[in-house]
Amino acid sequence: MDVILFLIFAVIAVVCAINVVVQTHPISSAISLVGVMGSLAVLYLLLGAEFIAAAQVIVYAGAIMVLFVFVIMLLNAGAESKRGRSLMAQLLGAPLLVALLGLLAYFVQRLYPRSASVHFGGFTHGTPLDIGRALFTTYLLPFEVTSILILIAIVGAIVLARKEMD
Amino acid sequence: MTAVPISWFLTLSAVLFVLGVAGFVFRRSVITVFMSIELMLNAVNLSFVTFSYQLKQVNGHLFAFFVMVVAAAEAAVGLAIILTVFKNRATLNIDDVDSMKN
Numbered sequence: 311m312d313v314i315l316f317l318i319f320a321v322i323a324v325v326c327a328i329n330v331v332v333q334t335h336p337i338s339s340a341i342s343l344v345g346v347m348g349s350l351a352v353l354y355l356l357l358g359a360e361f362i363a364a365a366q367v368i369v370y371a372g373a374i375m376v377l378f379v380f381v382i383m384l385l386n387a388g389a390e391s392k393r394g395r396s397l398m399a400q401l402l403g404a405p406l407l408v409a410l411l412g413l414l415a416y417f418v419q420r421l422y423p424r425s426a427s428v429h430f431g432g433f434t435h436g437t438p439l440d441i442g443r444a445l446f447t448t449y450l451l452p453f454e455v456t457s458i459l460i461l462i463a464i465v466g467a468i469v470l471a472r473k474e475m476d
Numbered sequence: 477m478t479a480v481p482i483s484w485f486l487t488l489s490a491v492l493f494v495l496g497v498a499g500f501v502f503r504r505s506v507i508t509v510f511m512s513i514e515l516m517l518n519a520v521n522l523s524f525v526t527f528s529y530q531l532k533q534v535n536g537h538l539f540a541f542f543v544m545v546v547a548a549a550e551a552a553v554g555l556a557i558i559l560t561v562f563k564n565r566a567t568l569n570i571d572d573v574d575s576m577k578n
Contacts, residue, residue: 311478312480313479313480316480316484323488324488324492327491327492327496327515328495330495330511330512331495331498331499331502331503331512336505336508336511339511340511343511343515347518350518350521350522353522354522354525356480357485357525357528357529358529359525359528359529359537359540361541362521362540362541365541369547369548370514370518370544370547374514374547374548374551377551377552377555378507378510378511378555381507381555381558381559385507385558385559385562387505387568390504390505390508390568391504399502403498407498410494410497411490414487414493414494415487418483418486418487418490419483422481422483422486422530426481426482426483426530427479428481428482428485428526429479433528433532435532436534441534441537441538441541444534444538445538449538452542456545456546459546460545460548460549462549463548464552466553466556467552467553470553470556470557470559471556471559
């Protein structure tokens, strides 16, 4: 049952991720990216990360992707042009990426043999209670720094995107 | 009730990361390049949560949470920069924005 659930959403995630890369129109890429994020949220639930799954849907699929779609609408972004592709990237890019994937997959298989496995309900400490407790004790300083980072980002975005006043 | 090997999750994370790198390297539209970065951050988040499951600790979830926060801040500032570049140069092609090259 867990394997079926994993396979369904892993295939959806990979197909949507390939679609993000191959679509020429940005809005198609954005919608595919929402598909990747939704299926990753289901996989987080499978891993027992309830809070992260909810935050994934709200923050990523909800907030960040809406921002992307707004900007695509605002800039009236069309399909990208095919010109100006470097020969080096076309010749070397794909083999190097396959080599990187092969290397990563090889080390993952070597480091984690079949004995270690995931089943639903195997880890139950990903609830908002546990996250909040850790966030406000062990990780209090990073949490406060995060709030300042968000404040700086808001001010920076407004300063960058406003109309010139003079 | 069959269990999923932990290496499958990590391999899925690697596949998503490599697809993000492919989008980052091959695409010309600055918005799509930016979305590829988000894809890579998502792949890393999946690794964090998987390691958190394997070690039976909640720390990985907190790192994933911080990555999400940084991604949100980065998206806000990055999209504002894209807006400004488009206002000044009327292009979304990353090859046309090369004033630091010469």
